Amino acid sequence: MSSPIAAIDTDVLLTVNLIRTGRAITRQQLARMTGMSRNTISSLINTAIDAGLIAPDGSAPSTGGRAPATWRFRQEAGLVLAVGVHTSTLRLAVTDLAGQPVERRTLDWPITRGPEATLTRAAEELQDMTRRHEPPVWAAGVSLPGPINQETGRPSSPPIMPGWDDFDVVGTLEPALGVPVATGNDVNIMLLGYASTLPDQGRRESANILYLQVGTGIGVGIMSNGHLHLGAAGAAGDIGHVQVSGTDSVICRCGRTGCLEAVAGGWALLRDAHRAAVEGLSPHLKECLDRRGELTVEDIVTGVNAGDTECVTLMVRSATAVGDALAMVVSFFNPGRVVLAGPMPQGCPMFLDVIRRIVYERALSLATTDLEILPAGSGLDDELRGCALLAVNSVFTAATA
Ligand SMILES: [Zn+2]
Known part of the structure; x- marks a missing residue:
């Protein structure tokens, strides 16, 4: 294509x-x-x-x-189609060649519906969206919440994507959309989008950034001297499933026990928040659950900011586990900046405070002297920009190879 x-x-x-x-x-x-x-x-x-x-x-x-x-x-010379596959939503956009959105749509769409139904729906929506716009479509970028094999562009044993393992996303979408398709792991794509907004060229070229997403799962994007570090097979930064101490009995959704995500990820927090609501430990969570019949991570964030003790306990537990893992990664990689995305780090100043305290306490002082730990502006905008850049970068690479 x-x-x-x-x-x-x-x-x-x-x-x-x-x-x-x-x-x-x-x-x-x-x-x-x-x-x-x-x-x-x-x-x-x-x-x-x-x-x-x-x-x-x-x-x-x-x-x-x-x-x-x-x-x-001329970023207005063409259009890019962006597809963000999330646990419970499908985010679609038509952007210019630098990732500025021209039109967006978000569908309630569980990832468990599988790749064929998801990609067919994405292609239908995108075809409908592009009909109304003038410039030619150059390419499409697809952000997926799991490890992506660098050789094939296919998801590789993604723990939360039943049916997606080794699925040919590119081979399915390209004939449907009629343009080249590039795929990437969501956190790497968000980091690509984030780095493109750094104010000057020098900063972009020398950027050493960790982009840590604490969403449903937990993952890190790694940028070394302005380049994404994907690893030999594309698995770099998948820290959600590293083992953390004292959690041997907690079963993770990957099937193993003691993973960081099983203690600190959004799904683990919701599991415990639900229990706290049912057992009457948190009036705030009980009220949220009674009102809507389900809980979200945002309910915990609201609880923390309103001083609900159980919500604060859940948040501190998550931040402590993430901070411990991050301190190790900071000592190892020595980033100049750590950016945290997700409802907890972006909605909860205390979450960031706990993480900062642990990292500055535990990591080597040389690695933390000039280290900035900041919340992301908008992870979703970063993802959109990143999808467009990934797609346009691939087009230039293919055309000049
Ligand atoms: Zn796991």
């Missing part, structure tokens, strides 16, 4: 990609990065302008003499 830019000359696309990623935005920088002459670069720029891929973007600060003209990638 090829993208609308597949037929364009490789040198033109290499030039456009340098401009798109901000690595070179003036003729001089492009000539330096590519080793081509200024005349050749001028001709490539003209072709890229004619193809609608770049546009003039003012000028860079002068270093003596006339200020050099700068160029920008």
Whole structure:
């Protein structure tokens, strides 16, 4: 399956990609990065302008003499289809080429319906959404909540996705959507989207970031010097199922016992919150359960912020287990920034405080001197941007290979 830019000359696309990623935005920088002459670069720029891929973007600060003209990638030149598969929702979006949403839809859709039904529905919704928009669709990016095999792009033994193991997501969606499809693990995709919003090019290229999601499950995205670290097989950062001490009797949904997720993940918190509500230990949770017939992690967050003792206990237990695991990872990887996403870290300042205290106490002081531990802005926006970037990156890689 090829993208609308597949037929364009490789040198033109290499030039456009340098401009798109901000690595070179003036003729001089492009000539330096590519080793081509200024005349050749001028001709490539003209072709890229004619193809609608770049546009003039003012000028860079002068270093003596006339200020050099700068160029920008026309992110409005095409569309990307984004698919976020979550435990109980399916999030779909049409975005521009930088992940700015043009249209979004969220469906109540349990992942347990399996890959065929889920992807068929996603394709139908996306086809309906793209009908109303002008620019050509370049590609699609799919975010999946489990480990993805790097070689095949298929989910690999995902613990919460029955029926998805080794399913050919790309081979199913490409014929339905008619564009190239790229897949990735959700946390890695969120990190890709998050890093693209860092304010300057230097910071993006030197970024050492851990993006920790404490949602239904727990996982870490790892960025080393501006590059996603996926690991030899694509399993890097899957810390939800590392063993934590003193929890041998707790059974995890992966079938083993003593996993971090079985103590600190959203599903484990809900299991215990439900028990606390039924046993009358938490008036707040009981009221929530009586009112709606079910509980969410947001109910625990509201309880914590209202001072409900049982909710605070659940939250501190989760934050302590996550903090212990994170302290080890921080000593090992030495990130400059840890970003935490999920209802608990984003809705509960105390959750972050507990984690910060443990990490600063336990991790090596050299690793924590300049360490920032911050809540994510919006994990869902990060995911959307990340899907678009993953898809567009793949298109450029394929077209310039
Ligand atoms: Zn497990």
